[in-house]
Every structure is written in C-alpha cells, then in structure tokens.
Amino acid sequence: MKAADDDGGIDGGIDAGRRLSQDWWHTGIIDMRPGEIRYRGYPIEQLIGQVSFAQMIWLMLRGELPGRGQGELLDAALMSAVDHGPQAPSIAIARMAATCGVGLNNAMASAVNVLGDVHGGAGEQAVELYQEIARRIDTGLPQQEAVQGALQDWREAHGKFVSGFGHRFHPLDPRAPRLLELVDRAAADGVVAGRYAGIARAIEAELGAGRSKPIPMNIDGATAVIYAELGFPAPLARGLFCLSRSVGILAHAWEQTQQGGRNKGPIPRQFIWTYDGHPPRDVPPQDRPPQDRPPQD
Helix, strand or coil: CCCCCCCCHHHHHHHHHHHHHHHCCCCCCEEEECCEEEECCEEHHHHCCCCCHHHHHHHHHHCCCCCHHHHHHHHHHHHHCCCCCCCCHHHHHHHHHHCCCCCHHHHHHHHHCCCECCCECHHHHHHHHHHHHHHHHHCCCCHHHHHHHHHHHHHHHHCCCCCCECCCCCCCCCHHHHHHHHHHHHHHCCCCCCHHHHHHHHHHHHHHCCCCCCCCECHHHHHHHHHHHCCCCHHHHHHHHHHHHHHHHHHHHHHHHHHCCCCCCCCCCCCCCCCCCCCCCCCCHHHCCHHHCCCCC
C-alpha cells in the first residue's frame, strides 16, 4: 500500500508530475488520444477527402474552416508563387545543395532559409503597406492622399523600391493580372470586400504617374492583396509564401538529384569571379621563417 503524507505523498507527486507534463505545451491546434486525432476540434477522418490542402492550411492557421470561395482564393495565391526558376536564389540554392550529397530535406531547408526581407518577404511588406493605407483612409483621408503619404513614408524608411511592385525580369508579371481578376470575381460574389485590391491599384497608379514606363504590380503585390482581403496577418504572408515556394524548391531539388552532378557552384567552373583586391605581392622577408628568407649579400 502506498503511503501518503500531508502534502499528498506519492499519489500527489504523480498527479503534480502529470499536470506539469500536460501543461508543458498548450495548443489549440491539435488534440490527440489513442485512436483519435482532431484538428481544431474536427476529427481527421472527416477532414480527409473533404477538405482541400488550402482549406486545411486555413484551418490550422485560423482555427475555422474557410468558405469555399475563400479556400479557392487562398489556393490560387499559393499555387501562383510555387516557382520562378533558378534565377531565384532559393531555387538555385536548392539545386546546388542537391549536388553536395545531402537529402531532399536538407536541400529544401537550405533554400527556405534564404527567404528573407529581400527575397521572400515582399508579400509581408506589401500587406503592411496596404494595411497602413487602409488605416489612414479610416481616419478620413482621401485614398489618393493616404497612398501618397504612405509611399513617402515608405521611401524614407526603406528606399525607392516599393515591395509588391515592379519586377527585374518581367515588364508585366503575368501572374498579377490573373490573381486580381480572381479577387474582383470574389468581390462581386461577396467573398471579399475588394478594399485592398483598390488600394493596391491606387499604389500602382501613383507609382506610374508621370513616368514613361509603368511600375506594375508583381506576384508579391497580388498575393498580398489576397492575403489582406482574406484577413491574414502580415507575418503570415511570408509564411504562406514559404509554403508555396517550397513546392518549387522540392521539385528543383528532386530534378537536380535525378540529373546528378557534384559540387555544382553558382557559376560554371570555366568562369572565374572578379577579383578586386590587392595586386600580386610577396610576403616581406622579415615576416618569413628564417629558413625561408632569401640569402643575405
């Protein structure tokens, strides 16, 4: 028989340990017991075959299942940004890593780890810009004045490049107009309000005013419209981009693995980088070991 003391004894210690273990992590995402798995309260067997991957992402992040139209819009944003070829640093890194003898997960991790503020973070920054303009409009400013003021503040803080607009390769990013078309359709159906699409177009118009060439919205600006319209917080725009681009990263890492190759670097080996350091020189005699110094006359 177990002994007990005034503090609960052995049984009390076991209960306290169990409570500590159960309280170590708190999550509202998943509940699990032997033979039972629930995501946000839904049994997994009801989700399988009835909920799309995009809808599942929404459920995991937001806690509720999206409407069909919301899920379709999220799906469009995710699939539109899966790849942009080895010109994109993340894709090139995935392929280089695959030639170094690592597994697919290592190649993918190497690539995802470079998705930062410059490459991969533009969607998050664009959502923040759209939301800032929306806040200014909510204070009573006309839309054009809100856009102009926010762009001025943006340039003072970040420089001349406005995240979500312009592209170094595409004069017109073919993905953006199609995504905006889907947003317009969703707005007409009452799925989204269309407010952020209007703000993004106002930014595009302001950036192109007085210029011979426009600065059109790019994929990051267009997906940011969707994420903002759907109510995703700005930081999740970057996370969602990472999810999306991981598809292309995996595909390229796998293709490179199938193609083979060893230690493939960022430039062909028959070419060399540009050296801009000191001209050729010798170590001064006084800095050499005695046995390596030139003979004295």
